[in-house]
Each structure stands twice: as C-alpha cells, then as structure tokens.
Amino acid sequence: MEALELTGGFFDPAPEAARAFRQIMTVMAKPGTILDLDQAEAPAPVSKAAATLLLTLCDPDTGIYLAGDADTDAVRNWINFHIGAPLVSAATCDFAVGTWEALAPLSQFKIGTSEYPDRSASLIVESDVLENQGAVLQGPGIKDRAALSLPETAAFQANQMLFPLGLDFYFTQGSRVAALPRTTEVR
Amino acid sequence: MSDYNFAYLDEQTKRMIRRAILKGLAIPGYQVPFASREMPMPYGWGTGGVQVSAATLTPEDTLKVIDQGADDTTNAVSIRKFFEKTAEVGTTTETSAATVIQTRHRIPEEDLSEDQILVYQVPIPEPLRFLEPRETETRKMHALEEYGLMHVKLYEDIAKHGHIATSYAYPVKVEDRYVMDPSPIPKFDNPKMEMSAIQLFGAGREQRIYALPPYTKVVSLDFEDHPFDPSKAPHACALCGAEDSYLDEVITDDKGGRMFVCSDTDYCEKRRAEGHTGDLTKETAA
Numbered sequence: 414m415e416a417l418e419l420t421g422g423f424f425d426p427a428p429e430a431a432r433a434f435r436q437i438m439t440v441m442a443k444p445g446t447i448l449d450l451d452q453a454e455a456p457a458p459v460s461k462a463a464a465t466l467l468l469t470l471c472d473p474d475t476g477i478y479l480a481g482d483a484d485t486d487a488v489r490n491w492i493n494f495h496i497g498a499p500l501v502s503a504a505t506c507d508f509a510v511g512t513w514e515a516l517a518p519l520s521q522f523k524i525g526t527s528e529y530p531d532r533s534a535s536l537i538v539e540s541d542v543l544e545n546q547g548a549v550l551q552g553p554g555i556k557d558r559a560a561l562s563l564p565e566t567a568a569f570q571a572n573q574m575l576f577p578l579g580l581d582f583y584f585t586q587g588s589r590v591a592a593l594p595r596t597t598e599v600r
Numbered sequence: 601m602s603d604y605n606f607a608y609l610d611e612q613t614k615r616m617i618r619r620a621i622l623k624g625l626a627i628p629g630y631q632v633p634f635a636s637r638e639m640p641m642p643y644g645w646g647t648g649g650v651q652v653s654a655a656t657l658t659p660e661d662t663l664k665v666i667d668q669g670a671d672d673t674t675n676a677v678s679i680r681k682f683f684e685k686t687a688e689v690g691t692t693t694e695t696s697a698a699t700v701i702q703t704r705h706r707i708p709e710e711d712l713s714e715d716q717i718l719v720y721q722v723p724i725p726e727p728l729r730f731l732e733p734r735e736t737e738t739r740k741m742h743a744l745e746e747y748g749l750m751h752v753k754l755y756e757d758i759a760k761h762g763h764i765a766t767s768y769a770y771p772v773k774v775e776d777r778y779v780m781d782p783s784p785i786p787k788f789d790n791p792k793m794e795m796s797a798i799q800l801f802g803a804g805r806e807q808r809i810y811a812l813p814p815y816t817k818v819v820s821l822d823f824e825d826h827p828f829d830p831s832k833a834p835h836a837c838a839l840c841g842a843e844d845s846y847l848d849e850v851i852t853d854d855k856g857g858r859m860f861v862c863s864d865t866d867y868c869e870k871r872r873a874e875g876h877t878g879d880l881t882k883e884t885a886a
C-alpha cells in the first residue's frame with residue numbers, strides 16, 4: 414500500500430466533517446456558489462474536494478462507483494480504509510466520481526422513483542475548470558441568476574425535466590466545489 | 601467530560617442525516633425518510649429539529665433556540681444548553697447574531713440573511729395526514745400530485761366559516777410541485793418562508809426531513825375568490841407598539857383584562873431598547 418492510501422483522512426473527524434458538510438450543504442442550497450473543500454486527500458487522480466465529499470457523505474451504507482481513471486487500486490484501497498463503502502456499478506451507486514466523459518452516459522444512474530425521488534445518485538464531476546461564468550442558472554437557491562462553467566447544457570436541461578426525479582451534481586476542481594441539483598434550470 | 605460525541609450523535613448517524621438534508625435541498629418540499637435516533641429528551645421536545653441541528657452545527661456556530669418566539673422557555677433553554685455542552689457552540693438570543701436558529705412554531709420577525717440557517721421542529725410533517733392516515737397512500741398522493749382533497753378541505757372551511765379557518769400549519773405548495781406542512785407556525789409567518797436563509801425541517805417521531813433552499817417559491821394554498829390572508833389580531837404590541845409583528849394574547853388579571861405583546865421576544869426587546877413604546881409602557885417612559 415502506498416502511504417497516501419492510509420493517510421488523507423480527517424485529522425479531527427467530527428468537527429472537520431461538520432465544517433466540510435456545511436460547505437457542501439451551502440453549495441447544494443445555492444447552486445453556482447463555489448467554495449473551498451479541502452479537508453481530505455485521496456490518491457491521484459481524485460481531487461481534494463472529491464475526497465472530502467466522499468469522506469463526509471459516504472460510509473458502508475452508500476455504494477460508490479469509480480468511473481474511468483478514478484478507478485485505481487490506490488483509490489479503491491483509500492476508500493476501503495477510510496470509508497468502508499462498497500464499490501459498485503454505475504446502475505446501483507449512490508455516489509459516482511469521475512470526469513464528465515468518464516461518467517457518461519448519465520442514463521446509467523439511478524434517478525429515484527416517483528414515490529422516493531431521493532433514491533437517486535449524486536455525481537461528483539472532476540473538472541479542469543470551475544468558475545462563475547458560462548451556463549446561466551435559475552431556480553431554488555438562486556436569487557436572480559447565477560453562472561457556472563458546465564461541461565455542457567443539454568444534459569442538465571434533460572435532467573431538470575425529470576424533476577422531482579433526477580441526478581444531483583457536484584463539480585470539483587482541486588480543493589473547490591460547486592453543486593447543481595435537479596431543480597436548477599440551465600441555459 | 602469529553603465522553604460525548606461532537607453534537608451528541610455518532611458520525612455515521614450524522615452522515616445519514618446529512619445525506620437526507622442534501623436530498624431535501626435538491627427536492628424542495630419533499631419529505632426525505634431518515635432513521636431517527638433516540639435523543640436524551642422526550643418526543644415533542646423537538647427531537648427532529650435537534651437531530652438536524654446536531655448534523656448541521658460546527659464549533660464556530662452561534663446558536664439561537666426559540667419556542668413560540670421566546671428564548672427563555674424550558675424547552676428552548678434545555679436545547680441551547682444541550683448544544684453548548686455537546687457541540688461547544690456559542691449561543692445567543694439575538695436573531696441577527698445567530699448563524700443557526702432552531703425554532704418551534706415561529707419564524708423570527710427580523711429578516712434572516714443568506715448566512716443563516718433556520719431549523720424547524722416539526723411534529724407532523726405530512727400535510728395530507730388528516731385526510732389520509734396511511735403513509736403508503738399519502739406517498740402515492742404526493743407522487744401523483746393528487747392534492748384535490750386538500751383543496752376540498754380548505755373549501756369546506758369557507759363553506760362553514762365564510763373564510764379559511766386554518767390559522768396554524770397552513771399548507772403551502774413548494775415550487776409548484778410538493779404540498780408541504782410549514783410546521784405549526786401561524787399563517788402570518790407563511791409569506792416569510794420565501795427568504796434568504798436555508799430552511800431545514802426535522803420530524804423526529806415521524807422520521808422525516810425536508811428543506812427549502814433560499815429564494816424557493818412557497819405559495820400558501822388558496823382560491824381565486826378567497827385569496828390567502830396572513831392577517832393577525834388588529835392590535836399593536838402593548839410593550840413596544842409594533843403593528844407589524846405577530847402578537848400573543850396575555851391575560852393580565854382575573855377580571856378578563858388582557859393585552860397583546862410580540863411573540864418574538866428578541867424583536868420586542870430590541871424595539872424597546874431603541875425607544876419604542878406601547879400602550880403599557882408609554883406613561884412610564886414619558
């Protein structure tokens with residue numbers, strides 16, 4: 414095992430998880446907002462922000478799907494050691510991590526059911542760019558409009574049409590995070 | 601005395617609650633099931649709100665707890681002390697100084713900001729429960745947006761009383777999709793739910809969490825010929841003279857004497873400190 418597989422967890426778990434969650438909750442409640450999220454570190458290519466998301470939200474009750482280059486032995490070992498979450502297929506996962514290209518097609522993920530729309534997957538999209546320009550966002554959590562660099566618009570428009578079913582997205586770049594829930598209208 | 605978990609709950613429980621809060625924010629007004637834990641206080645003391653607060657608080661937070669608008673009831677004081685001890689948070693009674701406000705049955709009069717979180721204690725999260733006792737059925741009704749019965753019930757009010765008599769827990773529709781119970785706040789507070797702060801709702805006994813992101817569309821159910829009316833008692837506060845706040849009726853003697861005072865005690869105290877007076881305080885202030 415490489416050293417980083419055994420390190421990179423929370424230094425002081427309870428308060429650090431609490432602080433990380435507040436950042437995560439804030440970006441989910443306010444789509445387009447970009448915040449720092451850097452409490453955890455996983456082996457490459459997983460970003461600090463994605464590592465912190467996984468460590469804060471996942472445990473043996475949540476299935477994780479590692480897409481494309483994110484699926485390495487080192488990352489698997491890190492998840493086993495720090496999180497204990499089962500590594501599962503795209504179709505059954507609760508959380509998925511990977512680049513936008515690696516996560517495609519979105520149709521393979523759970524979107525919930527009409528009685529339980531919460532039984533859906535959350536996708537952590539590792540990004541090269543994360544900034545407040547590009548697609549225009551409107552919807553709950555946004556005062557007038559917001560802007561966020563998204564890999565495309567059509568997929569998010571199609572996802573929003575599924576509401577109240579659908580996927581929720583986190584975008585991570587280095588130690589920063591933004592989110593896009595299924596309610597956001599994207600133009 | 602550090603035998604407590606941070607904010608009382610173990611990490612796995614907090615993660616489960618946190619995941620439910622995030623789903624709630626992603627699907628505003630939808631009731632997310634969660635596995636409620638035993639808390640060191642009885643149900644009815646807001647164990648749902650306490651669990652949501654426990655999963656939300658950080659050591660840097662300043663917590664305010666109100667019960668029907670007041671910071672000094674036994675319930676509010678106990679919850680405040682509980683989190684001072686288990687989460688080492690600071691506490692306050694000042695609305696604007698709080699980062700997290702846990703509430704039972706009121707929304708503060710003062711506008712909340714984008715940096716604040718309002719956590720509601722919810723006794724019965726299902727707005728359709730009095731129409732349909734079976735959870736499997738109400739879940740179906742929400743899935744199919746079958747809200748006709750709800751309107752029928754409100755309309756029966758109008759037929760019987762000439763107006764909609766429901767004055768607490770007045771149902772709202774969120775983002776044109778889910779009918780939601782705002783918890784037993786007075787309908788006077790309903791229009792405030794379209795606010796800048798994050799709103800989280802926790803029902804302990806019923807094991808449900810739901811949420812409203814800032815600026816979410818929240819519309820009180822009504823009819824074209826009977827529009828929603830959030831009005832309150834037509835009085836001014838006897839202590840601070842406020843005409844725009846929700847008032848509690850207080851019996852002053854056994855001869856039927858009564859007065860109306862702000863239910864939001866922090867709001868009332870702040871106004872009096874600014875020099876505002878009401879009928880009861882005018883003479884002494886003059």
Ligand SMILES: [Zn+2]
Nearest residue numbers: 837840862868
């Ligand atoms: Zn007053």
